[in-house]
Amino acid sequence: MRLIWGMALVATAVSGCVKEAPVSGKRLFAENCAACHGEKGQGDGPFAENLFMPPSDLTVLSENNGGTFPRNYVISTMDGYARGEHFSGAMPEFGVKLLGEDVILETGEGVVTPTPQPLVALANYLESLQGQGS
Ligand code: HEC
Structure with missing residues (x-):
């Protein structure tokens, strides 16, 4: 009997660690x-x-990048890791705040890198906005 209880406890502890459902990019954006x-x-x-600098129109990211969604650029812009030098600092960095479970992101040419899932969800959401501007 004691053994069964012990197993039940372990099972509960393990299921408590199961990762939360991935965050929706749409909600994060809102x-x-x-x-x-x-x-x-x-x-x-x-x-x-x-703001001293107008926030960018995020529906034209692909258009401004020759028709390809600039996923890596978007992600590094959000987390502040590799912002262009022109970047004003009017936009906050989100890496720490949004840090969540890492997922493996293919950044091109077979290179993969662990990236916080919320940043990937946001990038996917932004990609869905491309061409949606008026
Ligand atoms: C406090 C206001 C503010 C918030 C909040 C903010 N941004 Fe920005 N964002 C800006 C400004 C201002 C710029 C333009 C900065 C510059 O060019 O120097 C910008 C630029 C960007 C760019 C670069 C666009 C380009 O054309 O180069 C991306 C991508 C971006 N933001 C995504 C996001 C995402 C995603 C979020 C939410 C996680 C976010 N921003 C939250 C103000 C903000």
Whole structure:
């Protein structure tokens, strides 16, 4: 009997560690980005007028990149890891705040790198916004 209880406890402890459901990119965007970039990513969020630099229109990222969604650029822009030198600092860095479970991301040419799942979800969501601007 004691053994059975012990096994039940172990099972409970293990299931408690099962990772949470992946976060939705849409929700993350609404919570962390829309204030500046606008609900639809067009750079017209309510907070935009307080910034010294207008937030980018995120529906034209592919268009500005010769038709290809610049996934790596978007992810490094969010976490501040490899921002271009022109970058103003008007946008906060999200790496630490959004840090979640790492997933393995293929960054091209067979290179893979562990990337926090929320950043990947956000990048996927931004990709879905491409060409959706008015
Ligand atoms: C406090 C306002 C603010 C918030 C919040 C914010 N951004 Fe930004 N973002 C900016 C500004 C301003 C720029 C333009 C900065 C520059 O070019 O110097 C920018 C630029 C970007 C760029 C680069 C676009 C380009 O064309 O080069 C991406 C991608 C981006 N933001 C994504 C996001 C995502 C995703 C979030 C949410 C996780 C977010 N931003 C939250 C203000 C914000």
